[in-house]
Amino acid sequence: MAKRTPIARKRGGAAMAERRPNVLFLTSDQQRFDCLGVNSDGYVQTPAIDRLAAEGVNLTGCYVNNPVCAPSRATLLTGRYPRNHGVTSNGIALSEDELTVAQILSDAGYRTGNLGKLHFVPLGTRDFDRPHPGFGFDVHVNADEPGCFPDDYIRWIRQVAPGMEDKVGIPHPITGDRSKHYWDFEAPEELSYTAWVADQTIGFIDAAGDTPWFAVAGFYLPHAPCNPPAEYVDRYPASGVPRPDVVPGELDDKPEMVRYLAESLLPDTDEEVTQYRRYYYASCTMIDHHCGRVIEHLRRSGQLDNTIVVYFSDHGDACGDNYTLGKHQAHYDSFMKVPMVWRWPGGLPGGRTFEGFFEGVDLVPTLLEALSLPIPKPVDGTSLWGQLVGGDGPGKDCVLMEYFDPGIEEVVHEVPKATRYTLSGWSVLTLIDEQNKYWIDGEGNEILYDRKADPGEHVNLAGDPAHSAALGRMRKALLVKLASTYDRRHRKFASV
Numbered sequence: 001m002a003k004r005t006p007i008a009r010k011r012g013g014a015a016m017a018e019r020r021p022n023v024l025f026l027t028s029d030q031q032r033f034d035c036l037g038v039n040s041d042g043y044v045q046t047p048a049i050d051r052l053a054a055e056g057v058n059l060t061g062c063y064v065n066n067p068v069c070a071p072s073r074a075t076l077l078t079g080r081y082p083r084n085h086g087v088t089s090n091g092i093a094l095s096e097d098e099l100t101v102a103q104i105l106s107d108a109g110y111r112t113g114n115l116g117k118l119h120f121v122p123l124g125t126r127d128f129d130r131p132h133p134g135f136g137f138d139v140h141v142n143a144d145e146p147g148c149f150p151d152d153y154i155r156w157i158r159q160v161a162p163g164m165e166d167k168v169g170i171p172h173p174i175t176g177d178r179s180k181h182y183w184d185f186e187a188p189e190e191l192s193y194t195a196w197v198a199d200q201t202i203g204f205i206d207a208a209g210d211t212p213w214f215a216v217a218g219f220y221l222p223h224a225p226c227n228p229p230a231e232y233v234d235r236y237p238a239s240g241v242p243r244p245d246v247v248p249g250e251l252d253d254k255p256e257m258v259r260y261l262a263e264s265l266l267p268d269t270d271e272e273v274t275q276y277r278r279y280y281y282a283s284c285t286m287i288d289h290h291c292g293r294v295i296e297h298l299r300r301s302g303q304l305d306n307t308i309v310v311y312f313s314d315h316g317d318a319c320g321d322n323y324t325l326g327k328h329q330a331h332y333d334s335f336m337k338v339p340m341v342w343r344w345p346g347g348l349p350g351g352r353t354f355e356g357f358f359e360g361v362d363l364v365p366t367l368l369e370a371l372s373l374p375i376p377k378p379v380d381g382t383s384l385w386g387q388l389v390g391g392d393g394p395g396k397d398c399v400l401m402e403y404f405d406p407g408i409e410e411v412v413h414e415v416p417k418a419t420r421y422t423l424s425g426w427s428v429l430t431l432i433d434e435q436n437k438y439w440i441d442g443e444g445n446e447i448l449y450d451r452k453a454d455p456g457e458h459v460n461l462a463g464d465p466a467h468s469a470a471l472g473r474m475r476k477a478l479l480v481k482l483a484s485t486y487d488r489r490h491r492k493f494a495s496v
Contacts, residue, residue, distance in 0.1 A: 029223040032316030048292030056343030079364030079379035088404040103136025113139035116197035116218030146193035182279035198290035222283035232282035244320030255445035262324040273320040356395035401430035438474030
């Protein structure tokens with residue numbers, strides 16, 4: 001393992017707890033920005049996280065740097081862009097040489113725990129008979145796909161509810177049939193993966209005693225397939241479900257890859273999209289309920305106000321917007337913009353909204369500044385702690401998004417240009433600023449959106465001569481951003 005310069009270990013019982021707060025990351029999976037009540041005029045029922053926002057800071061400009069689980073999670077917990085930590089798509093393992101926030105906090109005297117989904121090791125190649133790689137976590141209670149592998153969740157189910165494995169899981173991600181996107185959870189809710197993650201998190205917190213702790217509670221929902229209990233689904237009658245944001249013909253001027261992915265992922269009927277949305281919203285409400293259990297446990301145990309709580313998701317979901325479902329290389333806001341809420345009465349004002357840009361890479365450095373810990377050089381992100389507390393310092397003027405899949409030809413199947421996407425290096429690069437979003441794929445196909453006039457991202461302006469100046473400006477800005485954040489230890493990016 002690469003040699004690190006450790007922060008002096010300072011485990012010191014109650015005295016340490018008084019000096020430094022605990023840290024709790026509550027992480028949902030595939031939750032779009034507008035699927036918190038506080039971000040949706042209350043339609044999506046998330047009272048626990050809404051209260052967290054009322055008592056803390058709600059970030060309304062938070063974007064992840066990659067649209068799928070493994071790369072985004074690696075970025076969120078290392079503070080490094082995917083092309084720099086090497087996990088540029090699902091199916092690639094994070095190197096154990098990468099410095100994670102868990103390792104930094106462990107070196108600083110924290111007891112660290114991963115409870116639930118982490119997704120740093122590809123499921124198809126992981127040996128479940130061997131311990132999970134540490135990545136700086138003292139405690140690993142790991143399960144990335146509920147009920148699909150002989151992991152900690154299924155071992156628990158076999159102990160407490162023998163014979164219930166088929167009732168609690170989802171289809172295998174590699175060999176199973178995932179054509180069905182939603183159904184009702186068929187077992188008691190206390191056996192659900194969601195409840196289990198909350199229970200494991202509470203147990204980890206209690207076991208830490210007087211030692212300061214860092215916990216990552218990794219929930220799976222509302223990632224598809226969604227399987228919340230029926231009581232949550234019933235809260236969202238089909239008649240009241242918002243319709244997807246689509247414009248007829250909007251795919252006509254989009255690159256071939258975007259059109260193909262939309263057409264291959266969208267269900268056949270409007271009714272199916274409505275049902276998917278019902279189960280998706282219900283899953284968000286279920287996650288909120290069990291996050292609320294963890295928060296309430298902290299409140300009752302007297303630890304809440306000495307804990308930095310951060311709620312966020314690794315990416316979002318189109319939910320039918322732009323004629324697509326899930327997430328992919330199109331980098332629509334529906335799956336790149338995510339909820340993020342911070343609460344810490346000891347250091348943050350309550351009831352505040354931060355509207356500036358915040359990238360996934362910024363999570364680690366921002367947390368480290370809050371804890372008065374040094375930010376190591378490998379970190380690409382910028383601390384925005386000063387902005388969160390209400391300071392007037394400079395914010396970010398752009399956000400970088402990327403996606404590279406060395407096996408993309410297996411994803412897009414018979415698309416004629418698939419092989420050339422693979423050979424061209426980066427499959428997709430995107431940059432957004434206050435005015436525009438610029439997208440380019442490995443063949444040089446481009447998209448330009450006017451973010452203010454077209455927030456739904458329906459009209460591609462890249463071929464419109466009236467917007468040539470904006471196109472040129474964004475091309476240059478992307479190159480500057482890439483050059484300024486490029487780690488030469490990893491592969492070169494393609495010329496754009």
